[in-house]
Amino acid sequence: xxxxxxxxxxxxxxxxxxxxxxxxxxxxxxxxxxxxxxxxxxxxxxxxxxxxxxxxxxxxxxxxxxxxxxxxxxxxxxxxxxxxxxxxxxxxxxxxxxxxxxxxxxxxxxxxxxx
Amino acid sequence: xxxxxxxxxxxxxxxxxxxxxxxxxxxxxxxxxxxxxxxxxxxxxxxxxxxxxxxxxxxxxxxxxxxxxxxxxxxxxxxxxxxxxxxxxxxxxxxxxxxxxxxxxxxxxxxxxxxxxxxxxxxxxxxxxxxxxxxxxxxxxxxxxxxxxxxxxxxxxxxxxxxxxxxxxxxxxxxxxxxxxxxxxxxxxxxxxxxxxxxxxxxxxxxxxxxxxxxxxxxxxx
Numbered sequence: 001x002x003x004x005x006x007x008x009x010x011x012x013x014x015x016x017x018x019x020x021x022x023x024x025x026x027x028x029x030x031x032x033x034x035x036x037x038x039x040x041x042x043x044x045x046x047x048x049x050x051x052x053x054x055x056x057x058x059x060x061x062x063x064x065x066x067x068x069x070x071x072x073x074x075x076x077x078x079x080x081x082x083x084x085x086x087x088x089x090x091x092x093x094x095x096x097x098x099x100x101x102x103x104x105x106x107x108x109x110x111x112x113x114x115x
Numbered sequence: 116x117x118x119x120x121x122x123x124x125x126x127x128x129x130x131x132x133x134x135x136x137x138x139x140x141x142x143x144x145x146x147x148x149x150x151x152x153x154x155x156x157x158x159x160x161x162x163x164x165x166x167x168x169x170x171x172x173x174x175x176x177x178x179x180x181x182x183x184x185x186x187x188x189x190x191x192x193x194x195x196x197x198x199x200x201x202x203x204x205x206x207x208x209x210x211x212x213x214x215x216x217x218x219x220x221x222x223x224x225x226x227x228x229x230x231x232x233x234x235x236x237x238x239x240x241x242x243x244x245x246x247x248x249x250x251x252x253x254x255x256x257x258x259x260x261x262x263x264x265x266x267x268x269x270x271x272x273x274x275x276x277x278x279x280x281x282x283x284x285x286x287x288x289x290x291x292x293x294x295x296x297x298x299x300x301x302x303x304x305x306x307x308x309x310x311x312x313x314x315x316x317x318x319x320x321x322x323x324x325x326x327x328x329x330x331x332x333x334x335x336x337x
Binding site for chain 2: 001002005006009010012013017018021023026027028029036037038039072085086087096097098099100104107108109110111112113114115
């Protein structure tokens, strides 16, 4: 379960950002997790509880925004959602994608800081 | 009490790991070391293939290996028989290697004495996906005995790897391996992924895999 490693990285990153913004307390942490990132939402929520418990983030809330996979279809020459995920076929015409456009992200997007 | 304020951050969660991986990659480039990592499920044959590769490459290039496992030094002992420098990384309970483990393992190695380094990850098709190790080439191995739908079940690892290696190809006919289905599944989750079919027992396909390393090396130094 690598989600614990990911959660520890979130805690480190958030503490650094909170300090940069001069915040004493973080209330909510927003992250974006792509469908292709290989991270499980429930496992990450559970891991965040453990990773944050002995830190200033222990009372903070983690909000996970899941992002679906978007592929580029060479036949349509367009970016389209991959409804067939894990297979990366174009939802329009069935052609195999030539690249993944979105869905790999693993990022902290926003923080809600106590005023 | 005043309202909480929202700040936009946009920060990669694995920023620290990526920074260490970048530092490693620069170091490998400085010393001209080609780094190839291997990931697969437990039992797909990473260590056996690596034993063969080390034995085949060591007369021509200075080659070494780092090998990750939760526990035991067994794999390092097996690989050391090739005569190449080998170091075991035992991760304890951690299910994957990360870049800082590689950096620590290499801290007392002189990279100027190396041409090629293999990194064998912990046997696991899920957790290693997210962690860049500073490698040039990531191989994902899957064996003919595992079932043709492995790529569909573990799309992320296939997506982060550069090359797929089908192992135990000498067993294909005995286990009813459906080659076309496996190749189709690999392409479906990772379009245009190069695939090598090998057997450590018969040696089939290993020369082609080695040629890939040589071609990459030439392309990189050009």
